[in-house]
Structures are given as structure tokens and as C-alpha cells.
Amino acid sequence: MRIGFFSDRYLPFTDGIAYSMEGARLELEALGHEVYIFAPKPGPRFHEASPRITRFPAVKGLFFDDYRFSVFYPPRTRRSIEKLDLDLVHFHTPGQLGIFGAYYARRHDIPLVTTYHTDLYEYVKHYRSVLPGTVALSILAPFVTGGGAGAYRTSLSCVKPERSIDRWNQKIVQHGMTLMHNHCDLVIAPSAKMEAQLGGWNTVSRIATLPSGVDEIPATEADMAAARREFGIAEEEQVVLYVGRIGTEKNIGLLIKAFAQVAPRCGRARLLLIGPGDEDGRFRAQAAAGPCADRITFTGRMKRENLGAFYAIADVFAFPSAGDTQALVINEAAWAATPTVMVDREISQIVEDGVSGLFALNTAEDLGDKIVFLLGRPHQAAAMGAAARERAKKLTAQTQAAKLSSLYEETVSRYRASPLLALPPVL
Structure with missing residues (x-):
């Protein structure tokens, strides 16, 4: 299977999302899959050596020093992605590249999977400065999913300011993520906590609980x-x-x-x-x-x-x-x-x-x-x-990647092709 990982977080930056992706990539490839990663370029002089990793131009993010904000999707890069003939898209973040991956999957009528790695509902209480990002998510979600006029109206109502910035942020996150998730063929929750949260948000797509695999870090x-x-x-x-x-x-x-x-x-x-x-x-x-x-x-x-x-x-x-x-x-x-x-x-x-x-x-x-x-x-x-x-020992990268592979295969086999969405081109 040819699998596309789309994420706004990836190595060489160090966090749980990057390590989860890398561990899964290595083990999925050991199982015979081809995994292609689409991530931001860490810096202007960074050279990517792997032919299966595509880096997008990015600028320093607004929130953390090591967050990269991708603002441009070169036409040549988009054409090279189309030549890969991906069987499935798995997006790991709801940022610019994650949304691009979701859009790509829906435009090319292939199965779409996501993992809800970050508890954004809790996160926004601590970092109010992410409000512009959550507003953008709410506005972009109907555009990406082709949710129709009803979804656009709901999104616009969520953008309406409230007295509490925390509540405003959380309302936007809940709506935007649910709209995105409900247009996925599979939503992976890394814990029972997140499965309960997504279920409470009336997520109608299939939800599977699958923690990321972790291997030992040896030390002498x-x-x-x-x-x-x-x-x-x-x-x-x-x-x-x-x-x-x-x-x-x-x-x-x-x-x-x-x-x-x-x-x-x-x-x-x-x-x-x-x-x-x-x-x-x-x-x-x-x-x-x-x-x-x-x-x-x-x-x-x-x-x-x-x-x-x-x-x-x-x-x-x-x-x-x-x-x-x-x-x-x-x-x-x-x-x-x-x-x-x-x-x-x-x-x-x-x-x-x-x-x-x-x-x-x-x-x-x-x-x-x-x-x-x-x-x-x-x-x-x-x-x-x-x-x-x-x-x-029961939650190794190999063990969890084998379970992920099975979920992918089930998702592809269940997938029923729908008419290609008449979406506008990506700018």
C-alpha cells in the first residue's frame, strides 16, 4: 500500500507527533508498505536526503520557536504528489499541511485517516494566542471537506466572538475538528480519554483507539x-x-x-x-x-x-x-x-x-x-x-504498526468511492 503522511510536525523537531510518525513509518515499511511523508522544511538551508519525504516551504510559526508554518504549495510539488498514486492519506495535524492532505484525499477520492494527537480543546485554554489559528480552522474546514452551505453557516456562527476567549476557542475547536473528523473514513484516538472526547462531540466516523508504539531507548x-x-x-x-x-x-x-x-x-x-x-x-x-x-x-x-x-x-x-x-x-x-x-x-x-x-x-x-x-x-x-x-513490551512500535496496518487495510476495503468532489484548486 502507498500511504501518505501529512503533518505540520516532523523530524528533526522533537515531540510526540514526530516520534509517533517516524516509528510507524519504519515499521510500516518493514511490513512492505511505501510511506511518503509531507512536512514543513525546518529551515531555508535544510536539505532533505530521503526521496520519500517532501518538504514544503515554511516560515517560523507564531506560537513556538520550533513550529513551522507552511504557506505555499508549489505546483511542481503538487504534481509530484499526484504521480505517487497514493492509496490512502493519513494526516496527523490539523494545521496547514494536515488540511492540505485532507483536501488532497477528498479531491482524489481516496480513503482519509487521521490521528487526534493533540488535545486542542484543553490546549487552547493555556495558549490564547492560538485563536487566529482556530478561527482559520473553522473557516477552512467546510472548504476542505465540501461540507456544503449548512457547514459554512455553522462555521461562521462559531467564529462570532464570545465574552470568554477560552470558551470561544474551545467552541471553534470542537466544531472545526468534528467537521474534519466526520469527513474521514477512520479517526484514530491514541487513548480512551480521546475516544470519549471525540464521541462526546458526536463524531460519526469510525473511531479506533490505538496508542502509538514506543521502543526502548538503550543506555549503558x-x-x-x-x-x-x-x-x-x-x-x-x-x-x-x-x-x-x-x-x-x-x-x-x-x-x-x-x-x-x-x-x-x-x-x-x-x-x-x-x-x-x-x-x-x-x-x-x-x-x-x-x-x-x-x-x-x-x-x-x-x-x-x-x-x-x-x-x-x-x-x-x-x-x-x-x-x-x-x-x-x-x-x-x-x-x-x-x-x-x-x-x-x-x-x-x-x-x-x-x-x-x-x-x-x-x-x-x-x-x-x-x-x-x-x-x-x-x-x-x-x-x-x-x-x-x-x-x-506489549506496546512496541512493531506491534502497534501491525495494528495500524490492519486498520488501513480494513479502511481501504470498506471504502466506497463517491463522485469526485467539485472542489476549487488549492491556492
């Missing part, structure tokens, strides 16, 4: 020793680790507050926060103003291949976010047999409370208590970590 004893040296972590110290974006949507402020309660009770504890973000320095300022500032370290962005050592030296993986869709970092921690304390109960097939990790309430007090519980009971923590690792 030498790697672990180097990781400790790099940040001055002594052998006897206990590491509480977080990996991910250092952003408001990840509830980082709660974790810093929780650690302020952990530190006096666990004198050897260190908090290590790995990831990009904190553009305005608010979390570093919060940590610096607290009573245990010298025991909190922000490392900044780190290459994924280097993370294995940090998962391995961690005693507890702490994940306070309540806005993720699946949190692949939990699987990565599980591969290192590191138990997780997390807030959101519905996003992971790895963590079972008291068996392979612990669930905490969305309060600094309870999150801190659960971290202290594991730090103070190393044998129990080790048993939970071992259980988590066994679960991770």
Missing part, C-alpha cells in the same frame, strides 16, 4: 554515569524526573510546588526537568524562589537517543499533565523500569494504580505524597517499575 552503565556527571547528580541522590515540554499545559507549576513538599521529607531527592519551553522563564523563576532551588535542574532540550540514561537513573518519573492524549514519555520511562506518578488516569495503558505506578490527584499535596511514597519504598517502587516494563 557508562551512559548513566555520564548523565550523573553532566548535572552533578551523586550516586546516593534520588532522581525525580520529568521529560516533556516545559509549558503551562503540562502543569509544570504543580510539579514544582509538589517537589517543594517532597524535598524536606526526602533529603536526597533531586528534581530533573528535561525539555524545551518556558519561553518567559516563569517556571525557572518559580523554582528559584522556592526553598529547594538548588535541588531543581532544568536541562533544556535533549536528543531522544540521550534520554535512556536519564530514565535509567531516575527513581520516579513524575508526569503532572492533565492535557495530554497519550504521553509517550511514560512508555519510555517504563522501558527503564521506572515507576510513574501521574495525574491523568485515562491516557496510558502502562500505569495501573498500585501495580505499575501511582495516580495522584491534581494537587501539589497529593502529587508530593505519592512521590514520597515511592522514594521511601524502593523495593515496592522497583516492583512497580518491573510491571511497567512488562506492559511497555
